[in-house]
Amino acid sequence: MIGKALRRKAPRTGVDWFLTVMRVAALTVVAVGLLAFIAQEIDTNNPFARWANPDATGLTRAQFQGLIVSGVAQGAMYGLIALGYSMVYGVLGFINFAHGEVFMVGAMTGMITSTKLADAGMWESNFIGSLVLIVFVSVIVCALTAVIMERVAYRPLRGSPRLIPLITSIGVSFFLQNVSLVLLGPAAKAYPDVPDWVKSKHTFLEIEGAKILVIVVAAASMVCLWYVVERTKSGKAMRAVAEDAEIAALMGINVNRTIVKVFALGGAMAGMAGILWGILFRSVVHTTGFLPGIKAFSAAVVGGIGHLGGAMTGGLSIGVAESVGPLLILEPLGVSGVSQLRDAVAFAVLIGVLLLRPNGLFGERLPSEDRT
């Protein structure tokens, strides 16, 4: 046993030293930024706050709360999209980069349906009813898109080297973007006006109705998904296929059908996120799926890809970090124009987490053949 323990301790290489330096640097930036923020919150004139940023003003309680809530709302959407990346990775072992585009299809479907409903007058008279209706349509359309994508683009490539479906997924992504461009044109399209109670802030913690709506609906969807995956027979089959498809087939599980179900579920979650995006930002273009898609992918990796709880946590972490991070850490450090650095912060979180936990927050150690 002693021999085993000794052998496990590999000699430190240059790469290890470099990683350690990077880890320390990342933690230092976060720590100093946070300290400077705390300093400027306590007293704008104290020397530490002044040293870091002469123009420091600090945040009011309400501002801080607002940032957190926006972050959670945005993060909940990233989490919903991330579930699709994570589930597909779980069963097939490749990243479906077209998943962000499925989200865009959901937002577009929501836009088209809600405009139709607004024309018919139902959007104003019965907002909740219309919302349920557009969610229903969008979830179905997205699930179908994902299933067709699997059938046409990925199934024929099953068993080929991992890089091939990955590159195919990038192709599918461009295809979906261009279909949307051709059908709906390049201009940004707006969702119809939402009722006042959605737009205005509510007495409850001064939160906008839309954000409450997004957080509640996202949480409900995640609970549904969790129930399906953890408590139903199909869910058990999905987890079995994710772990060992060959043995799952030996149990009599239809592996192809299970994979289709995984794509459908992931697509449904993306469709849900698309509607929430529309309600929150009320504008959608054919490129809408790109950045949220990449961030959701980062969220899935941050949480530990293949782990559903991880995808949700990763989504929330990235959402909150990109919302709060610039003002909490970067501004006190004296960085200028911080409000434009949201995306940089989101991906810095990805790099930071991978530096400290290479398998993500909840990820298990991958077997060596998976690390290529």
Added chain:
Amino acid sequence: MSEAHLEPDAAATNSEDHPATPLLEMRSVNAHYGAVHALIDVDLAIYEGELVCLLGGNASGKSTTLKTLLGMLKPTSGEVVLDGEVVNDQPTSYRVARGVTMVPENRRLFKRLTVRENLDLGAYLRTDSDQIAADMERVFELFPRVKERLNQKAGTLSGGEQQMVAIGRALMSNPRVLLMDEPSMGLAPALVQQNFELIQQIHRAGMTVFMVEQNANMALSIADRGWVLQTGRVVLDDTAQNLLAHPDLQASYLGTAEQQ
């Protein structure tokens, strides 16, 4: 080792003992992996209530035989017959539903799932929930340890416990014949002993068992009959006692298979 040593009357005695239709049978099956001819005119017959073994070294075609029996690999010619029905074109799930199950090599449990979920998955194709519950009780009777670990993740169990869950999972499909792929592979000697005891135990409980093994002495000590496979061909087909006493088996095969 050549086929010349195969005594023709031994094979004949074998089939005379079993006038009934075999439960699972391979009739002059040929199978290929691409250009590799993995099985060459393989004939096997497994009868109800038997404990039989298929012996052979690495790359002799043992795993291929199992894959062909289970429908994971289609034979290029010949027939796989399950209880009198030719099942060449039927998928694995069809065969599992009709009573063929395998305990895979190295157990291959779903390690991230609980023991209960593993057992449930064994009964995936069944809908008779009362009978499933009864079968689960039967597994607990055979392996009381499994019941204690029911809500634990399968990956946290010890090797011996995992082996019990693997056999239990297979039994949950209510099989008529249990195929076992290398039950002694990758296990400590004490566990190998325990494992063979488990196999005898379920066999005594009435299960038909077909095991594929490299450890010929061990397998033949509990089996009724056996076959020896060499580069895709059945070279010996005899009762366990005769095989153990066979000069060729002792000389060439056991010499390399015995590790201790």
